[in-house]
Amino acid sequence: MQNPYEVIPAEIYEVMQESPLIRTLRFKPKKPIQFKTGQFIEVGIPGIGEGPFTPSSSHYTVDDMDVTIMKTGFLTEYVHKLHAGATIGIRGPFGSNYPLEKFKGKDVLILGGGCGLAPLRSLFLTMLHDHKDYNSITFLAGAKTPKDCIYKDEVTEWRKYDNVRFIRAVDEVPVGEQWEEDVCLVTKLLRKIDMKPDGNPAIVCGPPVMMKFGTFDLLKYGYKEENLYLSMEKKMYCGFGQCRHCVIGGYYACKDGPVFTYNQIKNEEAIWD
Amino acid sequence: MIVNKNDFHSFLKKVNSGLGNFSEVIVPYHIRSDDEKPALHFFRFEESKLPNLNFFRTVDPLKILFYLTREKVYPLGQKNHTRIIVGVKACDIKALHLLDKAMLQSGFVDPAYKQWRENTLIISSDCDFLHETCSCNLVNGHPYSESGYDLNLSVIDGNYLIGIGSERSQEFIELMKREITVANSTISDLEIVKSNREKVFDQLVEKNNPLNHSSDFSEFRKVEHKNWEEVSKECIGCGACTNICPTCYCLILNDESSEKDFVKVRSYDSCQWYGYARVAGGGTPRPKMTERFRNRYLCKFDYMHKNFGEIGCTGCGRCTEACAAKIDFREVVKNVSAIAQEVN
Ligand SMILES: Cc1cc2nc3c(=O)[nH]c(=O)nc-3n(C[C@H](O)[C@H](O)[C@H](O)COP(=O)(O)OP(=O)(O)OC[C@H]3O[C@@H](n4cnc5c(N)ncnc54)[C@H](O)[C@@H]3O)c2cc1C
Ligand code: SF4
Ligand code: SF4
Ligand code: FES
Numbered sequence: 247m248q249n250p251y252e253v254i255p256a257e258i259y260e261v262m263q264e265s266p267l268i269r270t271l272r273f274k275p276k277k278p279i280q281f282k283t284g285q286f287i288e289v290g291i292p293g294i295g296e297g298p299f300t301p302s303s304s305h306y307t308v309d310d311m312d313v314t315i316m317k318t319g320f321l322t323e324y325v326h327k328l329h330a331g332a333t334i335g336i337r338g339p340f341g342s343n344y345p346l347e348k349f350k351g352k353d354v355l356i357l358g359g360g361c362g363l364a365p366l367r368s369l370f371l372t373m374l375h376d377h378k379d380y381n382s383i384t385f386l387a388g389a390k391t392p393k394d395c396i397y398k399d400e401v402t403e404w405r406k407y408d409n410v411r412f413i414r415a416v417d418e419v420p421v422g423e424q425w426e427e428d429v430c431l432v433t434k435l436l437r438k439i440d441m442k443p444d445g446n447p448a449i450v451c452g453p454p455v456m457m458k459f460g461t462f463d464l465l466k467y468g469y470k471e472e473n474l475y476l477s478m479e480k481k482m483y484c485g486f487g488q489c490r491h492c493v494i495g496g497y498y499a500c501k502d503g504p505v506f507t508y509n510q511i512k513n514e515e516a517i518w519d
Numbered sequence: 520m521i522v523n524k525n526d527f528h529s530f531l532k533k534v535n536s537g538l539g540n541f542s543e544v545i546v547p548y549h550i551r552s553d554d555e556k557p558a559l560h561f562f563r564f565e566e567s568k569l570p571n572l573n574f575f576r577t578v579d580p581l582k583i584l585f586y587l588t589r590e591k592v593y594p595l596g597q598k599n600h601t602r603i604i605v606g607v608k609a610c611d612i613k614a615l616h617l618l619d620k621a622m623l624q625s626g627f628v629d630p631a632y633k634q635w636r637e638n639t640l641i642i643s644s645d646c647d648f649l650h651e652t653c654s655c656n657l658v659n660g661h662p663y664s665e666s667g668y669d670l671n672l673s674v675i676d677g678n679y680l681i682g683i684g685s686e687r688s689q690e691f692i693e694l695m696k697r698e699i700t701v702a703n704s705t706i707s708d709l710e711i712v713k714s715n716r717e718k719v720f721d722q723l724v725e726k727n728n729p730l731n732h733s734s735d736f737s738e739f740r741k742v743e744h745k746n747w748e749e750v751s752k753e754c755i756g757c758g759a760c761t762n763i764c765p766t767c768y769c770l771i772l773n774d775e776s777s778e779k780d781f782v783k784v785r786s787y788d789s790c791q792w793y794g795y796a797r798v799a800g801g802g803t804p805r806p807k808m809t810e811r812f813r814n815r816y817l818c819k820f821d822y823m824h825k826n827f828g829e830i831g832c833t834g835c836g837r838c839t840e841a842c843a844a845k846i847d848f849r850e851v852v853k854n855v856s857a858i859a860q861e862v863n
Contacts, residue, residue, distance in 0.1 A: 249595060250628075251772075251785075291774075292778055294774060296772070296774055297799075481796045481803075483771060483788075487625050487627065495822065501625075
């Protein structure tokens, strides 16, 4: 019998400061964690607590993983104090994943902002691994200011592929900061690209307001409800459908989600809160 | 099977003190001596005290013996003793059935719960008296069990009629047959049980007549916020109702790990508390008490129905009994149900 509360110890071997509030931890779990991109894990610090986070690395590397974590409160404050060599405890993987088989041969649009880029990086890296399988991949990424942009060192690499576009925008450029790319809300980038909404998937993840208006814009531009994939973040404890904290309507965000199509949850209440 | 009551009690006494492979017998006892307002609790069998096997439900729900208020779930200790719980009521059997669905049949298994389930023999008993809050009949229940038990007791004067509900009760029966006289039951015994059951059920129906409501709860969601505000206005949000409810199982997972060992402990949580669904950044889908109040009713009658194919209320009445603001759950269900039918 598999205990869903089982903790797999993992050793951190590198910590990267992505932005003032966001860090990526790279770690090696003692036992490979066979996740599918979009699924999440519980990351725990001994004696402090645990919280749900999505791996930000490709699902092809299950014994060497990344999580990208924003400092927002009690647990994440401690996460940001971790150094290489520290041991963390992982549970999972849990929840639904992005249905890559449905994306094959399609023009895939990825839209995200802030720390919502974490699961999207996982999706993006996983897709880059087989990029020829997709007709095209367009990744629109937003941040508040240039210094809030994450994964800076990888952008050049990501722009090397013929059928892949990686476009960034910041909301504003404070005096003294450098920026040569777009300045606008990330959802405004949609107008700049030639969208192919017909039958193609769009994947959205980010802060609640961004998700909400991003979703409404995409619907307006003709994307179908059943082709819009959203990652829902609700309060989670167990991760596998027992504690009921994450229930929206009758759905479990942890077990039926976190990846939902808009069609699945549009009639549930408080989905954006 | 028919056994004499006193014989059966002395047999339980022997089992509790080591006869057979059972490590303890747990039974309901009155916790107050005045019979004006009887209240029962589960305790380990005591040599000198007669248990009250056929009364009505205990104050505490049965879940506290299977889904402990605080329990280590990782790493898992071995519970290698076998308990017998006697005097379990139909409403709690029903609740256990729902917890089984939630904890064993939803794609994962809660290992600690599973161990308790496997290590426990359940002997249920028909209800002979009614608590003022008993309302199983309003949610399709009866004051007696028809399944879900290992053995069931029905009182016939100075005897128990024992019904067999599972194969795993065999060991207990064999042991009992060696220790006390066990007679075969007759058709007339069964008829007495049937008529006793009907009598208690009729009392229940009559008692709850003013609280009757439709058994279609599918429209609860459509009831407007202002109506929920009205029915919840006395609620102080203490969470007593969820803690005492036999089918509520929301948990908090606590990390009690040290540098070397990872330890996870679960304990009860309540959707009635503000922090329940609060996420980082302070957002919560149910900031107002009314919304949390409503959530409990929707969870019982809508979400659980969607998740498990049955509603999450057994009609045990404990939430009504426990409510600090004296809110009668049955009245709320009746009122909301009436509004829901109108909206429809
Ligand atoms: C599926 C999913 C994927 C996610 N992926 C990511 C990701 O990739 N990157 C990322 O940065 N974030 C991610 N998040 C969000 C992340 O889980 C939260 O930001 C994180 O849990 C915040 O924890 P905190 O304690 O720092 O914040 P707080 O605001 O302090 O607390 C957040 C929650 O934890 C509870 N809590 C806080 N302190 C305690 C305590 N002492 N005891 C008990 N409970 C406490 C609070 O009640 C609150 O509900 C994801 C969330 C979900 C649901
Ligand atoms: S909701 Fe109230 S009456 Fe129904 S099972 Fe729970 S405690 Fe008993
Ligand atoms: S609610 Fe029904 S089954 Fe439960 S104790 Fe009361 S009469 Fe018995
Ligand atoms: S996180 Fe526990 S049920 Fe979803």
